[in-house]
Amino acid sequence: MxxxxxxxxxxxxxxxxxxxxxxxxxxxxxxxxxxxxxxxxxxxxxxxxxxxxxxxxxxxxxxxxxxxxxxxxxxxxxxxxxxLLGKTVEERGLVEQWLEVEAHSFHPAIYNLVIQVLFAPLKGAPSDQKVIEESDEKLKKVLDIYEERLSKTKYLAGDFFSLADLSHLAFGHYLVNQTGRGNLVRERKHVSAWWDDISSRPSWxxxxxxxxxxx
Amino acid sequence: MxxxxxxxxxxxxxxxxxxxxxxxxxxxxxxxxxxxxxxxxxxxxxxxxxxxxxxxxxxxxxxxxxxxxxxxxxxxxxxxxxxLLGKTVEERGLVEQWLEVEAHSFHPAIYNLVIQVLFAPLKGAPSDQKVIEESDEKLKKVLDIYEERLSKTKYLAGDFFSLADLSHLAFGHYLVNQTGRGNLVRERKHVSAWWDDISSRPSWxxxxxxxxxxx
CATH class of the missing domain: 3.40.30.10 (Glutaredoxin)
Incomplete structure (x- = not known):
């Protein structure tokens, strides 16, 4: 089936x-x-x-x-x-932690940007500048924390690719390529290298x- | 330790x-x-x-x-x-699904109500009536879907108590007891019975x- x-x-x-x-x-x-x-x-x-x-x-x-x-x-x-889950229950715990960070900190900010920057104009609706500014600020803070984390481990949950990284691809693509915010990634050395790594996987x-x- | x-x-x-x-x-x-x-x-x-x-x-x-x-x-x-995870990988999948529903549909609405109805007055800040109305509407729609689900299975992920139910307790308590919205639960027969069941567990x-x- x-x-x-x-x-x-x-x-x-x-x-x-x-x-x-x-x-x-x-x-x-x-x-x-x-x-x-x-x-x-x-x-x-x-x-x-x-x-x-x-x-x-x-x-x-x-x-x-x-x-x-x-x-x-x-x-x-x-x-x-x-x-994609790590080898031990402790590794999986960290996969879960960073999956939750993606869901609750990274995603809402980039989702709001996608709606305001890409979809609102399509529908002829005005973009909400306040939401855009708040989302940009939020993303910078989140990516600063990612930069610190990725200076210590190759991927978010540790030195192994996992669901936590994979879960960033779909809206990370919007961030880097479609909302004019590639600089938020490129200005952060470790985030930039991480993004190049995960977004060049054959699966993606x-x-x-x-x-x-x-x- | x-x-x-x-x-x-x-x-x-x-x-x-x-x-x-x-x-x-x-x-x-x-x-x-x-x-x-x-x-x-x-x-x-x-x-x-x-x-x-x-x-x-x-x-x-x-x-x-x-x-x-x-x-x-x-x-x-x-x-x-x-x-708390179900017996099979399929049961765990449904636990994960309803945990995600709690996180992305139930929680944001009740969280906004807690902030606006309980915490804003504490800080002497005005409550945002638009956010309150939108959150109430959202909660009603979500609880209608829960009512339909709980008319078929005793708990959210199936006929077994799981993380999916447990995850609702902390903010469900705010909903029923502290924000004056117990009626949203009590007006829905199966949601009401489910809430009584899970909130009377010795752990809670x-x-x-x-x-x-x-x-």
Whole structure:
């Protein structure tokens, strides 16, 4: 049974796609057009009541929330493809810690920027300058902490690539390439080297080649 | 080596305390006064660069982010105390999904209410009525989805108590008891029964008895 991933064009689903490539898991991508509101249609809401992507169907098993899905596949196929959880329970603890930092500190700031800088103009809506300024300030503080951390370890959770790094790719791409904020990464030596390392992985290159961003 | 938990008075650290009681892990609570800014002092920032609680010290091992800490102890002591991760990798996937729902849908709404309804008046600051209205609307939608889910399974991830339920206790307590919004729970039959069930667990009663909320 091939895994079906809904919404491959968008940021959060790309977290799942790059994970499936790393774990060498075969999948089929199912397009969902958020601009047409396809995620708010009754058939989709039956599977994902919050009306959000990604959603994964794996035989009879349905799962949503991108960071839950990547944990599931990283654990289910622990010994296939790249190990993304660390070797010990202590290493996994640090993977979880930095996954949470990504979710609660990095992501909200870059997500707000994507909405205000990229999506608001598309809809003809004005960008909220206050939100943009606050998000830029927040990102600088977060990336200063990353710089300190990455001066000591090669990756966020330690000297091994993990879900914690992988989870930054989808919106890190927006940060560096699409919102005109590459300088926030380039001004920080260790963050810059880390970004070059993780964004040049074959898994991520495949995602970018095969599943274009909508903006 | 006894586990040290920093910041037991506050909401997020209580996620960790109730987990440690469920897992029968001995710990020592270390007070941190956020109102005096103790979480922004250099010694604390060395351990937790974001200046947030909780923080756990377990011998030489330091971990932060409450939902990372509870995953760590649930996994490390899988066979001690209450099993909080489900029995199979598929059950754990659903635990992860609902933990993410708690973090990204339930928590931001109730957190905003706590800040606006409880903490703003304490600081003599005006409450933001727009944020309060939006958060109430968001919570109603989220709890409608919980109601549907809990009409089919006893707990969020299935018919077993897990981290997904436990993670709701700390701010669910604010929702029901301290922000005047108990009706949002009581108007939903299955959510109400679920809340009574999880909030009457001995572990949670011990947290409430031993570690008072600041407000």
């Amino acid at each position: 091939v895994v079906k991933v809904y919404g491959p064009a968008y940021g959060s689903p790309k977290r799942v796609l790059v994970c499936l490539f790393e774990k060498e898991i075969e999948f089929e991508a199912v397009d969902i057009d958020l601009f047409k509101g396809e995620h708010k249609q009754p058939d989709f809401l039956k599977l994902q009541p919050f009306g959000e992507v990604p959603l994964v169907q794996d035989g009879d098993y349905t799962l949503y929330e991108s960071r839950a899905i990547i944990r599931y596949y990283a654990e289910k196929y622990k010994n296939q493809g790249t190990d 290159k495949k995602v970018l080649e095969q599943y274009k961003y909508p903006v | 006894v586990v040290k938990v920093y910041g037991p008075a506050y909401g997020s650290p209580k996620r960790v305390l109730v987990c440690l009681f469920e897992k029968e892990i001995e710990f020592e609570a270390v007070d941190i006064d956020l109102f005096k800014g103790e979480h922004k002092q250099p010694d604390f920032l060395k351990l937790q660069p974001f200046g947030e609680v909780p923080l756990v010290q377990d011998g030489d091992y330091t971990l932060y982010e409450s939902r990372a800490i509870i995953r760590y102890y649930a996994e490390k002591y899988k066979n001690q105390g209450t099993d 009663k011990k947290v409430l008895e031993q570690y008072k909320y600041p407000v």
